[in-house]
Amino acid sequence: MSATVAPAPPALDVETREALYRSMILLRVFEKRAHDLFLQNLVKGTSHLGLGQEAIAAGFAHAMRPDDWTFATYRGHNHTLARGADPGAVMAELLGRANGVLHGKGGSMHVGDASKGAMGSYAIIGAHLPVAAGAAWSAKLRGTEQVAVCFFGDGTTNIGAFHEALNLASVWKLPAVFVCENNLYMEYTPIASVTAVPNPAADRAAAYGLESWIVDGNDVEACYGAALAAYERARAGRGPALIEAKTYRHGGHSRADPAAYRPKGELEAWLARDPIETYRARLREHGVAQEAIDAFDAAALALVDRATEEAKNGPLPAPESVTTNVWADGGSAWRN
Amino acid sequence: MSATVAPAPPALDVETREALYRSMILLRVFEKRAHDLFLQNLVKGTSHLGLGQEAIAAGFAHAMRPDDWTFATYRGHNHTLARGADPGAVMAELLGRANGVLHGKGGSMHVGDASKGAMGSYAIIGAHLPVAAGAAWSAKLRGTEQVAVCFFGDGTTNIGAFHEALNLASVWKLPAVFVCENNLYMEYTPIASVTAVPNPAADRAAAYGLESWIVDGNDVEACYGAALAAYERARAGRGPALIEAKTYRHGGHSRADPAAYRPKGELEAWLARDPIETYRARLREHGVAQEAIDAFDAAALALVDRATEEAKNGPLPAPESVTTNVWADGGSAWRN
Amino acid sequence: MAQLTYRDAVAAGVAQEMERDPNVVILGEDIAAAGGVFKTTVGLLERFGPDRVWDTPISEQAILGAAMGAAMTGLRPVAEIMFSDFLAVCWDIVANQIAKTRYMSDGQVTIPLVVKTGNGGGLRFGAQHSQAVENWAMAIPGLKVVAPSTPADVKGMMAAAIRDPDPVIFFEAKGLYPTTGEVPDGEHVVPLGAANVVRDGKDCTVLALGAMVPRALDAAERLAREGIDAQIVDVRSLVPLDARTILSAASASGRVFTVEENPRLCGWGAEIASLIGEECFYDLDAPVVRITTPHVPLPSADVLEDAARPSVERIASTIAREMAR
């Protein structure tokens, strides 16, 4: 099945390019730090890092309006931070602290900051696609021209909720943008071995009456361009988009996974296409000084250092909070 | 999206043509009788008739081997009878009698006769597609060259289980044939108003790496030909097929439905293409005498008359049977 | 006071709230143009238009996901799941998403929505279209669960459910749709979380829900003739549960029965019986007895379905036998 390439970005000004880079480098430094903190056993539970997939989070988020909505998966740190969530609060959540963005209730797999449009991370495959469609439906009904953007993986295209959400969004012409981050694996299993088509998302677009867009998920400007085009169509009432971004995760699926199942050389090949390294080079081509880049890197490092301190020094949640916020009244009473 | 036409049937001998007709006319007479018995309040609960869709049931069943499997929906009388289930036992099931094919446990929506390969009717949309895939999987593992044939409606193509079953069957190259009976409506709602593509099944085939086959569901020979081709491929290990059969139900969705939502003239247009009327004409063209056709009709009527008597005279189930056959030991004990 | 059917009371309750709050929308299969398979949404499309009354594909996960996403972003959706048996095809959205997202976000988002669904048996629809599954929902933290038994409560509790800031699963007793009753004119709201003593009686307390309430009332009439004076409590709301009313009734009579349509194991009655056992232990004169459907899927044939579900006869004879002990 032939998949078309997503619209290219317009000519970008240097501020935009720098902003895209600053976003990516923050995510990269944050995720590396999160990884270090696991190794120190400071991060509780599991965690799924987006190392290598930063261009998608940065590119698609930067094209959003502040009141647009992001729906992410358990691999959601990048997407939450890219919307401007406080890194200290996100890091503190990973450490299970009271100053965590969810006060320790949700943890790594559920991070979000609704005040920034990051509507949460959903950890059961497929579920958040219909939910994102619902947010888009309310934008349409209320005439706000907001867009709901839903990120998910290649493996997610094989579950029923994907099918139902795409059909509904298309039939109702909803302002929803579905972004499939194809990193070649569903957990430990190569996606090609469990999927009937070579492009898990793009080759299904026609089944929902949609154009099939493929974008280089390691090219932040390509992602930004595809996002701009998709959001514009959506805001104009021209319905949803399904975009497949080709990428690769540098680490294992989760902290538990050494990723031994990868063919030799695969990781190296993708590291050579690292979205951040390659974008550094491109920035220099576009006349951004190395010093400026170094300054961005230093700023990101400083931000993450501070975030780490805030997290480490954060208080533990009070046990009583176990029974708060089930209901809108703040409590959890099921009887009088 | 362009959908290709399913392979045409080979030249058929007159015995085959007569058999196809005899199968259709039995289903027609049976369903009409079932309808009469509702009006007499003898049929309990609801019932979904296949009047107008007989060509699909007859054509696809006649191409099966005795050990192939049929998985049907709540609109399953036709498919069960077409496999050779005893009309008296099926009719008695509709009347809730002890001599019913399910002894009154299942009713109209669940009729089946496993001894004939009719593996039951399933009344929750989509569920039986993965189950049929599972039967096909066991045929593949046991090397029996059996085929699992799953019938469902146009509306069913929008539920998650459809997507999961088609992808799995394709990836595993299972001997499963999925037959979508597109009768233009999901209950009372025109299918086009809730589906992102014009051909609900055929336009989705490519999403599962399958050819898209459309067949005239009112042409029993076309259905028979498509079935032969699909079963042959499946037995040869070449994987599943997804076939969309265009048809129309002459009555309402269920006994409760007067079908007032239909545009004027729609029913009349389809009645003019009635699968049985048109096939009568074709049989005559092929030299079958009117007397022979009349004899087939009379035989079907006699069979259904006897079935009706058996059903009406059937005893009521014993109340004690409520607690039998939950478990393989015949009982329902949950404690010692 | 107007006479309404249970069926019409559903539409009346939804209409009252759609009139009052422009953010209330409704979606489901065949609910708009057709007015619903059970005719519980008749007239809503004509009255409120296609922007607020939406027909959907057969996609229950998408229906409830759409309701959830809309609720998170400012609307108050009412979603119909035609038969409560079909909650199983979207159970993840109900139990893992709608119920938990407010808690997981520690209150960042709220999810004010109603899932209305036809529940229970009596129509000879067989095992996949007849289940009483209030207990499925009661077992999930984060869901409010109600099951009215009269047209007045249907309208009033539907209004309260739509106004409630939390997700409410609203069980409509399929078998009661054609029944009629008085419904107060004008705005009518019945708060959630309040049980209703529908018959006073001193000898024993019978706790019933949904379609079992009228049967319990009929049984009480029979028992009265045998000299047994049974109090009937319409539980109405499982979450929040009116424990005060239930426990004080149990303590007062000392004899308690539940009448549950669900299969035997882990029903709502098991929870309430355990609660009574824990908190009224010393006031009970005899065991709490649960009258339920046996632990089997529901059969289709009329004689079998009638034998399976608690009947007036079985309720009355069970209570009489136990009271004679």
Place this chain on the structure above:
Amino acid sequence: MAQLTYRDAVAAGVAQEMERDPNVVILGEDIAAAGGVFKTTVGLLERFGPDRVWDTPISEQAILGAAMGAAMTGLRPVAEIMFSDFLAVCWDIVANQIAKTRYMSDGQVTIPLVVKTGNGGGLRFGAQHSQAVENWAMAIPGLKVVAPSTPADVKGMMAAAIRDPDPVIFFEAKGLYPTTGEVPDGEHVVPLGAANVVRDGKDCTVLALGAMVPRALDAAERLAREGIDAQIVDVRSLVPLDARTILSAASASGRVFTVEENPRLCGWGAEIASLIGEECFYDLDAPVVRITTPHVPLPSADVLEDAARPSVERIASTIAREMAR
């Protein structure tokens, strides 16, 4: 006797039966090449080959539908649902298809399959990967439901579940995967439907399941130091339920506690407490007390998750307090 981890005992049980019966096959996400996310299927692919050990897409409805269709046609599939929370995405196949089809067909077909799934909390995975949902399955007629707590029972009950002609939901206590225990050499089968008194004691009876069993045992040690002699019963099998053992233990001690990982409402303990209330009423010296997780979704932070699930400390102190009354 060999020392095995709970984790390895799962694979050992499956392997024993695959060796014995060529119709036993296993399918699930990442279970073949990767040996399972929880490493409970390590070595099966190497030993039995790709025709009997199948990796699947992320399609739980297809996984269980495939298992059901295969079971109806002669195979004995073992299907893995990675986390029991995910049963919600395929609940229709479990509760409406697998559980009911034999009954609806009045015995025309049988469905011998096992659904194995990682259940319960303790790993700080949060509300969507930590639930204890044995009660979801117990509420569904047509399902057998077991939850072993030791490596020996894991191997033996897995064998029995695979040999059973009916569908069995096999709950593996996630938190116990790394724990070790003695497992008998050679063929080992532990019949379903038998509770196990794992500690004798005359003062009270504590009914526990899965991950709560070792906690109840630890609590009993503490209580012993306080002079309370608690009997611990590992319920093991919810359906079929060993009511005989449970009821006689309850009658003998007259004091009963349940320790349940599920949230408060409608847990397996509610069913058993009601059953005890009904059948041991006159032998009870005090109310049956249920020790459960509060009725909230499970939080992620370690301190919060530990505060939510029944701890050794809470079990012991609750029992001590009640026994002092």
